[in-house]
Amino acid sequence: MLKRLQADFQLTIVLLFGFFSSALITPFAVYRFLTGNTVVGVLDTVLVAIIAGVVAYGWKSGRTERTGRFLVIISGLGAMMSSELLGVVGVFWMYVAIVANFFLTTNLRFAAAFTLLIIALLAVTGHSFDTLAQMWSFLATSLLLSLLSYIIADQYASQHARLKHLATVDPLTGAFNRRNMELELDLAVEEFARTRAPMAVVLMDIDHFKRINDRHGHDTGDGVLCRFARLVRDHSRHIDRFYRYGGEEFLMLLKGAGAHEAAELAEKVRRACERELRDPAGAVTVSLGVAGLRPGESCQQWLARADAALYRAKHDGRNRMVLAD
Numbered sequence: 001m002l003k004r005l006q007a008d009f010q011l012t013i014v015l016l017f018g019f020f021s022s023a024l025i026t027p028f029a030v031y032r033f034l035t036g037n038t039v040v041g042v043l044d045t046v047l048v049a050i051i052a053g054v055v056a057y058g059w060k061s062g063r064t065e066r067t068g069r070f071l072v073i074i075s076g077l078g079a080m081m082s083s084e085l086l087g088v089v090g091v092f093w094m095y096v097a098i099v100a101n102f103f104l105t106t107n108l109r110f111a112a113a114f115t116l117l118i119i120a121l122l123a124v125t126g127h128s129f130d131t132l133a134q135m136w137s138f139l140a141t142s143l144l145l146s147l148l149s150y151i152i153a154d155q156y157a158s159q160h161a162r163l164k165h166l167a168t169v170d171p172l173t174g175a176f177n178r179r180n181m182e183l184e185l186d187l188a189v190e191e192f193a194r195t196r197a198p199m200a201v202v203l204m205d206i207d208h209f210k211r212i213n214d215r216h217g218h219d220t221g222d223g224v225l226c227r228f229a230r231l232v233r234d235h236s237r238h239i240d241r242f243y244r245y246g247g248e249e250f251l252m253l254l255k256g257a258g259a260h261e262a263a264e265l266a267e268k269v270r271r272a273c274e275r276e277l278r279d280p281a282g283a284v285t286v287s288l289g290v291a292g293l294r295p296g297e298s299c300q301q302w303l304a305r306a307d308a309a310l311y312r313a314k315h316d317g318r319n320r321m322v323l324a325d
């Protein structure tokens with residue numbers, strides 16, 4: 001669970017929002033029932049149940065962004081409902097909804113548009129306010145809070161993206177680094193156990209790379225690594241994850257693809273390298289080992305089979321792809 005939260009910060013926000021909003025609304029629901037306000041009590045209970053259901057959906061499906069947007073709509077409608085039913089006392093919940101909206105989704109335009117819509121609806125209908133002064137105060141403070149929340153969320157998102165890039169990407173080749181690879185492979189094994197959607201890895205190793213360094217220098221070696229990384233990206237799907245495993249060894253994780261589909265991609269990459277990857281002395285080739293994830297297999301066992309396949313590709317003469325047993 002911790003690994004998933006570490007990899008998906010948006011999911012952490014969704015879970016925290018779900019937990020704290022339910023924990024805060026539940027005592028109010030009980031209070032409404034005890035004081036005879038059954039309608040609001042029932043609505044609060046339904047709201048908590050919907051939030052819990054949506055958060056559970058997000059956790060199970062992994063569709064964090066969609067879940068966040070559902071929660072934006074639910075929290076906005078919930079705050080509007082409480083304002084309409086309870087009057088100015090209920091309006092306080094609008095402030096919680098406004099701040100939450102800008103952090104539950106990364107689509108800040110959607111958050112801003114929806115927030116402005118509910119603020120406008122509440123102000124225009126005017127039922128929730130006892131005086132015109134209250135309505136204008138709400139309008140001014142809620143718009144100011146929306147603006148500040150937007151600015152902070154926007155700043156936070158760009159800083160988070162920059163830090164994430166630094167922490168997860170290999171600066172030379174632009175591939176994801178090994179730390180990120182280990183985390184995502186573990187998550188892929190968990191996802192496979194949950195959904196049974198096929199997963200495969202392709203382990204790739206540039207042939208005689210030491211010779212390139214020795215003959216032409218380290219900078220030429222670096223150039224070959226970069227061109228290789230670009231070639232692999234050009235020949236893979238945008239959902240495939242490409243990591244630098246170490247040195248001149250790389251790994252591709254293919255979600256939703258079985259071993260044979262992965263083997264086709266690996267063969268495409270091999271042929272592309274043979275055709276297009278060059279050092280000053282001529283063609284540079286690559287060897288590849290492919291393994292589909294099997295039920296009950298651990299991450300280490302999966303990688304060991306891909307590694308054994310790569311070893312066979314090297315042993316059988318290099319510049320070839322081998323599918324693991």
Ligand SMILES: Nc1nc2c(ncn2[C@@H]2O[C@H](COP(=O)(O)OP(=O)(O)OP(=O)(O)O)[C@@H](O)[C@H]2O)c(=O)[nH]1
Pocket residue numbers: 172205206207208209210211213217218219220221222225246247248314318
């Ligand atoms: N230029 C460059 N070289 C690197 C980098 N990282 C590792 N290497 C070199 O990659 C070479 C790997 O050599 P080996 O593991 O012997 O493999 P190889 O020569 O490719 O031989 P085979 O894999 O058996 O075909 C070593 O000489 C490392 O110094 C890097 O970032 N840049």
